[in-house]
Amino acid sequence: xxxxxxAPVAExxxxxxxxxxxxxxxxxxxxxxxxxFGLLNRCPHQGAALCEGPLIGLAQSSNPGEIEYTKLGEIIxxxxxxxxxxxxxxxxxxxxxxxRARAYSVNVxxxxxVVKGPYVAETxxxxxxxxxxxxxx
Numbered sequence: 001x002x003x004x005x006x007a008p009v010a011e012x013x014x015x016x017x018x019x020x021x022x023x024x025x026x027x028x029x030x031x032x033x034x035x036x037f038g039l040l041n042r043c044p045h046q047g048a049a050l051c052e053g054p055l056i057g058l059a060q061s062s063n064p065g066e067i068e069y070t071k072l073g074e075i076i077x078x079x080x081x082x083x084x085x086x087x088x089x090x091x092x093x094x095x096x097x098x099x100r101a102r103a104y105s106v107n108v109x110x111x112x113x114v115v116k117g118p119y120v121a122e123t124x125x126x127x128x129x130x131x132x133x134x135x136x137x
Contacts (some may be wrong), residue, residue, distance in 0.1 A: 001022075006106075007029075012031045012036070016030075016063060017051060019051065026116060032074055036108060037087050037104075039051055039085070039087050039101055040090075044092070046080060048079055048080035050101060054079075055077075057073065057086075058071040058075050074088060078127030079103070085103040087103075088103070
């Protein structure tokens with residue numbers, strides 16, 4: 001499993017999403033209230049660009065006539081047929097046993113852990129001896 005650095009956290013404020021291609025896979029990264037989630041940008045129903053749909057909430061009811069609107073901004077609606085998926089898990093609310101969007105784990109890591117890069121300039125040891133600067137080659 002290869003690691004991919006997506007963006008600084010400041011470039012993806014809460015309520016936004018970023019589209020990218022990782023190893024040929026279209027993926028969207030979402031910031032939901034400071035938590036980050038990744039989802040394959042392909043609806044498992046008929047292949048639409050799922051992550052281009054609107055972010056909505058989930059209407060739930062425990063009793064007739066009582067509707068509670070939960071998970072605001074955590075449900076994505078497919079732009080083609082309106083199928084809804086939880087961006088935290090990929091779970092479908094239309095047919096959860098047959099369809100699930102592929103979810104990817106996303107972490108926030110300190111810059112010092114990921115920005116180091118493979119390119120390192122050659123360094124030379126330098127020391128000071130009796131007021132002379134000396135370079136060892």
